[in-house]
Amino acid sequence: MSATPSTPPPALRPYLTTRHDLLWQEADVFAAEHVAPRAARMEAAPGRVERKVADLMAAQGWFAVTVPTAFGGLGAGHVAKTILVHRIARVSAAAAAILQATLIPVGALLHFATYEQKGRWLPRVADGSLLLSIAVTEPGAGGHIGGIETAAERAGNQWVLSGSKIHIGNSHLAGAHLVVARTARPGVRTSEALTAFMVESDRPGLCVADHRAGLGLHGFSVGRLDLDHVRVPEDNVVGEVGQGLAVALSSSILYGRPNLAAVSLGIHEAVVATTTARLKTRARYRGTLSDLSVLRDRVGGMEARLRAGRILAYQAVHLLDQGLPCDVDLINAKYLGHQWAAQSAQDAMELHGAHALDRDHVLQRLWRDIQHTYPPAGTGEVQRIGLADAAFGEDHIQWSEYLATPGARDRPGPTSA
Ligand SMILES: Cc1cc2nc3c(=O)[nH]c(=O)nc-3n(C[C@H](O)[C@H](O)[C@H](O)COP(=O)(O)OP(=O)(O)OC[C@H]3O[C@@H](n4cnc5c(N)ncnc54)[C@H](O)[C@@H]3O)c2cc1C
Structure with a gap:
């Protein structure tokens, strides 16, 4: 590329x-x-x-x-x-x-x-x-935020946090982690049971596990944080006590989903460029593979997905910049952006024959990296739940509209309904 x-x-x-x-x-x-x-x-x-x-x-x-x-x-x-x-x-x-x-x-x-x-x-x-990092996911709570077990208890004018977080992006680079923890007794509904805390990485009791390489995204750390009675002052609480679900969900929808759509788009462009370059230079009969209509048809499909994914990614964030309700557009951009890029990456592998299976071929990196834009900021299942709600006219949560106006955090939010 x-x-x-x-x-x-x-x-x-x-x-x-x-x-x-x-x-x-x-x-x-x-x-x-x-x-x-x-x-x-x-x-x-x-x-x-x-x-x-x-x-x-x-x-x-x-x-x-x-x-x-x-x-x-x-x-x-x-x-x-x-x-x-x-x-x-x-x-x-x-x-x-x-x-x-x-x-x-x-x-x-x-x-x-x-x-x-x-x-x-x-x-x-x-x-x-x-x-910074945002630390929501736990060994027993991925897509299910209500399953968060990391607990924060008040001790005078401090909070004491204990628990574990996994798959945390920038775990090894962040100087502070925005940790979402449980602050209510069992039985309290999730929309009131969680709270977000800024936890500086040098706080005693916070341990970042050794970096382990994943399938792709080499160089990016997606690690584990263990918190053993980590003390933070009261003024490290972000939002109100009990507003942690709103912090986690809104930042996932407004920032996480468009960010992942943009990562998928970049990978997708590299996949298409790598493939067309290969087909144009691989000799076949009196020309190259790019002359074969059956292969051009496949590349046409890749280009269609790429162009559509590009527009979805930019249109959704444009709406967000305009303060218009666009939660579902952000969800869709992330969902289809990943799915289409992953499909193109698979096509690209096959269009390279055995060539891309050799060691160190760039397509291996692209194919592996695209697997990593599926789980974060909501898996495909999670996105389709939001899309189905929209189809049935039940998409009441519009963080894009709610948070666009000043002073939003002082008013009841979409999760408090
Ligand atoms: C590259 C990368 C970066 C990440 N960065 C962060 C980060 O910075 N901070 C952070 O907190 N987390 C981060 N994550 C974690 C990510 O948010 C979780 O992986 C994601 O929420 C899914 O959780 P899980 O992996 O535990 O899957 P699970 O929740 O165990 O889900 C497994 C499968 O079951 C499906 N499923 C689960 N529940 C349901 C349901 N109720 N209905 C239908 N289907 C369901 C899922 O869609 C999935 O297919 C990152 C992950 C990756 C790969």
Whole structure:
């Protein structure tokens, strides 16, 4: 996949401003100069967490792309965020995963933290000295947030947290984790039973397990946090006590889903480009494989999915930037973005014959990386539940509309119904 800068395709024009065009160029230049030369090394050393690319993206201020300028951020919105994640992902999905994993808890802080808390953490994200993670998933609670067992108990003006979190993106890079824990006795409904806490990574009792390589996304850490009576002050509570489900769900829908759609889109573009390059150069009869109509038909299907996925990804975040209700569009962009890219990656493997099965072929990385955009921010089943609700006219939860207005955290939210 060429890392040469490109201009946005005309189909995206309705969603892009001149500022977006500049960011697109900037991201492409960055990817070519700093990510592409490291992508092969990241792939070859799956046991290593990639810090250098994270530091370089931090120096660009990209972890604060959605943070208002008043807190030192770029104040550039959701389309801008998608551009960064998408353009980096077409060169390295692992690097894009590092970027998107911090952007989710940043979003949660923007919507639920107090002004004082924002002033404490966001400027450090903006100057690149602090990366964050969001820690929701547990060994016994993945898609089922109500199954969270990590407990937080009040002790004077502190909270004491104990439990384990797994599959936490940026576990090894984050200087603070936004941990969702149970703060109510059994029987209290989930919408009131959980609370979000900022837990700095150097708090006594917090242990990050050794990094273990996954199937793909080599260089990205998706690790385990063990909390053994970790004490945090009262003012590390993000949102109200009992609002943890709202923090987790809203940041997953408004930030996680479009971020994963953007990662899938970047991988998808690389898959199609890799495949057409191969078919154009692989000799067959008096021409190349790209002359065979049966193979062109398959590539036509890949291109159709890619183009549709691109529009879904950008249209959804454009609606979000406009403050319009678009939860279902965000869900759909993530759902189909993954599914279509995974289908194209499988087609690409087959269109390469045995060639891509050789060691070190780039398609292996793309095929493995796309498997990782299925579970986070809701699996396919979870997305289809939301889509079915929409089909039956039961999509009452519109975080996009609710959180677009100032002071939203002080009013009852969609989960309090
Ligand atoms: C690359 C990556 C990054 C991640 N980053 C983070 C992160 O930063 N923070 C974090 O907290 N977590 C993170 N996760 C974890 C992710 O959110 C979970 O993997 C996801 O919620 C699914 O949980 P699970 O893996 O335990 O699957 P399970 O919940 O065990 O589900 C297994 C299967 O059963 C289906 N299923 C489960 N329940 C139902 C149901 N009620 N109805 C229908 N089908 C159901 C699921 O769709 C799935 O197919 C990450 C995961 C990956 C792969």
